Amino acid sequence: MSQTLATEADRLFAGARSVLAGGVSAALRLHPYVGRPVYLAGGEGAYVTDLDGQRYLDFNLANGAALLGHRHPGVEQAVIDCLRAGVPTAAETPSHERLAALLTEIIPAAERVRFATNGSDVTIVALRIARHATGRTAFVKFEGHYHGLLEPFLFRQADPTGADGAAIPSSGGVPVAEGEDVFVLPWNDAAAFEACLDRHGDRIAAVFCEPVHYNAGCIPPAPGFLELLRARTSAAGAVLVFDEVLSGFRMALGGAQAHYGVTPDLTTVAKALANGMPLAALAGRADLMESLAPTGPVAHSGTYSGHPLGVAAALAALEELRAPGLYDRLNATADAFYRDLQAILDRHALPVRVQGLGARFGLYFGRTAPVRSYNDARDHDHDLHKRFVLACLERGLYFHAYSRQGPPGHAGISLAHSATDLATALTAIDDVAAEMARPA
Ligand SMILES: Cc1ncc(COP(=O)(O)O)c(C=O)c1O
Structure with missing residues (x-):
C-alpha cells in the first residue's frame, strides 16, 4: 500500500473510531494484520480499488459474496x-x-x-x-x-x-x-x-x-x-x-x-x-x-x-x-491455481499448506500436513501469514484476514479472475515467497 494511502486511511480510521463502535460496521472488517480496515473505493471484475486509486487483485471478494466478480x-x-x-x-x-x-x-x-x-x-x-x-x-x-x-x-x-x-x-x-x-x-x-x-x-x-x-x-x-x-x-x-x-x-x-x-x-x-x-x-x-x-x-x-x-x-x-460447463471450467481453473500456488511455496521451502475446493481456499502457514479438523487449523502461524499478506498487498494482491488467532479464514477466486490475472498473482507470490524465505 502506498504511503499516501496509509496516511489517508489511518486518518480515516482515527475519525471512524470516534463515531463507529470500534471504528467499523462489522468486527471482521478490521484487518488484523494491517491494523485498520482496508478502505475500498470500488471494484470492477476481479479487482478492487483503494482510496488512493491503487488496484488490487481481490482474493477476498466481499467475504465470498462476489463469486462473479465486482460490477457484473x-x-x-x-x-x-x-x-x-x-x-x-x-x-x-x-x-x-x-x-x-x-x-x-x-x-x-x-x-x-x-x-x-x-x-x-x-x-x-x-x-x-x-x-x-x-x-x-x-x-x-x-x-x-x-x-x-x-x-x-x-x-x-x-x-x-x-x-x-x-x-x-x-x-x-x-x-x-x-x-x-x-x-x-x-x-x-x-x-x-x-x-x-x-x-x-x-x-x-x-x-x-x-x-x-x-x-x-x-x-x-x-x-x-x-x-x-x-x-x-x-x-x-x-x-x-x-x-x-x-x-x-x-x-x-x-x-x-x-x-x-x-x-x-x-x-x-x-x-x-x-x-x-x-x-x-x-x-x-x-x-x-x-x-x-x-x-x-x-x-x-x-x-x-x-x-x-x-x-x-x-x-x-x-x-x-447456470451456463453449461461453467463449474467444470471454474473447478479446473481453481485446482490448477491451488496446485501451482503450492508448488511455488514448496519451491521456496515455505511451510504452507494450500487447501481449496472450487472457488474458495485456505492457506495454512506453518503447516504442511493435511488439515482435517479445527484443531489442525488452529496450528496456523499468524506471524508468517501476516508477512505474506502485507507483502502481497504491496504487490497489488488483496488477501483479507479475519483474526490474529486460530484458523486462517478463507480466501477465494471469482469467475472474473482470468488466466492472466492468476498467472500475474502467481508471479507476485513467487516474489513474496522468495522474500520470505531469505534470511533476515
Ligand atoms: C457458513 C456461514 N453461515 C452463516 C454466516 C452468517 O452470514 P451473515 O454474515 O450473512 O449473517 C456466514 C457468514 O460468513 C457463514 O460463512
Missing part, C-alpha cells in the same frame, strides 16, 4: 432496473416466485424456499423449525463451524464462555443460556459423532454443519462423513442442516450437497446467491418448511426479507452460474 454487468443492470421500477421493499413480487422456483430446481434439498437478508437470519430459523418439528431443544454443531453471530451458535470449542483464545467471544464472557443444549463435536471425527448420537440421539433436534468447513480455510468432509451425518440424523429423528452460506454455488451449482451427493433436510444459502447484494434463503423439505408462519406456528418475517434488489441480483447471478 448482468447483476448491475438487474439492480438498476429494479431500482428504476420503484419496486417497494416488504412486498411480494413475481420475481420471488421465479427465484424460489429456480432454487428448487438447482438445490437438491429445496422443496420450499423462504428468503431473508443475512445468513444469520436463516440459520436461526432452521434451528427454530427443527425444534418445532422434533419437540427437542438440543443440537449438534462442529468445532469452529460458523453459523452467524447468534447466541445458540456462538460455541466454538467446548467452552461456551468464549474463554478459548481462538473463539469469537460469545457474550463477553457471560455464558449463554442454552449452553447445556449444544454438543460441540470435532469435524470429521466419526467416532465422536456416533458416540454423541448413541448417547443423546433422542434429545437432538438438529445437526448443523458447514458441509465444507471454509470458515477455517477449507476443510472438506472426510470420505463418508456427510453420509454418516445423514444416516445417523435420520435414524435419530433429528433434522440435518447444511449451512451453505459460504459453500453454496462454490464448486457446483447445487452447492456442496450436489457435489457430495448428500441431501440435508434443510439448507441455507446467502453470499454468492446475490453476488454481493443482501439476500439469504432457507430451503428444504416441504413438511418442515411449511411449519413456518403463516402456514404454521414457527416465526419468521422481516421488513427486508427477500429484498427486491437482492432477488433481482440473484436472478441475474443464477442466469450466469
Whole structure:
C-alpha cells in the first residue's frame, strides 16, 4: 500500500473510531494484520480499488459474496432496473416466485424456499423449525463451524464462555443460556459423532454443519462423513442442516450437497446467491418448511426479507452460474491455481499448506500436513501469514484476514479472475515467497 494511502486511511480510521463502535460496521472488517480496515473505493471484475486509486487483485471478494466478480454487468443492470421500477421493499413480487422456483430446481434439498437478508437470519430459523418439528431443544454443531453471530451458535470449542483464545467471544464472557443444549463435536471425527448420537440421539433436534468447513480455510468432509451425518440424523429423528452460506454455488451449482451427493433436510444459502447484494434463503423439505408462519406456528418475517434488489441480483447471478460447463471450467481453473500456488511455496521451502475446493481456499502457514479438523487449523502461524499478506498487498494482491488467532479464514477466486490475472498473482507470490524465505 502506498504511503499516501496509509496516511489517508489511518486518518480515516482515527475519525471512524470516534463515531463507529470500534471504528467499523462489522468486527471482521478490521484487518488484523494491517491494523485498520482496508478502505475500498470500488471494484470492477476481479479487482478492487483503494482510496488512493491503487488496484488490487481481490482474493477476498466481499467475504465470498462476489463469486462473479465486482460490477457484473448482468447483476448491475438487474439492480438498476429494479431500482428504476420503484419496486417497494416488504412486498411480494413475481420475481420471488421465479427465484424460489429456480432454487428448487438447482438445490437438491429445496422443496420450499423462504428468503431473508443475512445468513444469520436463516440459520436461526432452521434451528427454530427443527425444534418445532422434533419437540427437542438440543443440537449438534462442529468445532469452529460458523453459523452467524447468534447466541445458540456462538460455541466454538467446548467452552461456551468464549474463554478459548481462538473463539469469537460469545457474550463477553457471560455464558449463554442454552449452553447445556449444544454438543460441540470435532469435524470429521466419526467416532465422536456416533458416540454423541448413541448417547443423546433422542434429545437432538438438529445437526448443523458447514458441509465444507471454509470458515477455517477449507476443510472438506472426510470420505463418508456427510453420509454418516445423514444416516445417523435420520435414524435419530433429528433434522440435518447444511449451512451453505459460504459453500453454496462454490464448486457446483447445487452447492456442496450436489457435489457430495448428500441431501440435508434443510439448507441455507446467502453470499454468492446475490453476488454481493443482501439476500439469504432457507430451503428444504416441504413438511418442515411449511411449519413456518403463516402456514404454521414457527416465526419468521422481516421488513427486508427477500429484498427486491437482492432477488433481482440473484436472478441475474443464477442466469450466469447456470451456463453449461461453467463449474467444470471454474473447478479446473481453481485446482490448477491451488496446485501451482503450492508448488511455488514448496519451491521456496515455505511451510504452507494450500487447501481449496472450487472457488474458495485456505492457506495454512506453518503447516504442511493435511488439515482435517479445527484443531489442525488452529496450528496456523499468524506471524508468517501476516508477512505474506502485507507483502502481497504491496504487490497489488488483496488477501483479507479475519483474526490474529486460530484458523486462517478463507480466501477465494471469482469467475472474473482470468488466466492472466492468476498467472500475474502467481508471479507476485513467487516474489513474496522468495522474500520470505531469505534470511533476515
Ligand atoms: C457458513 C456461514 N453461515 C452463516 C454466516 C452468517 O452470514 P451473515 O454474515 O450473512 O449473517 C456466514 C457468514 O460468513 C457463514 O460463512
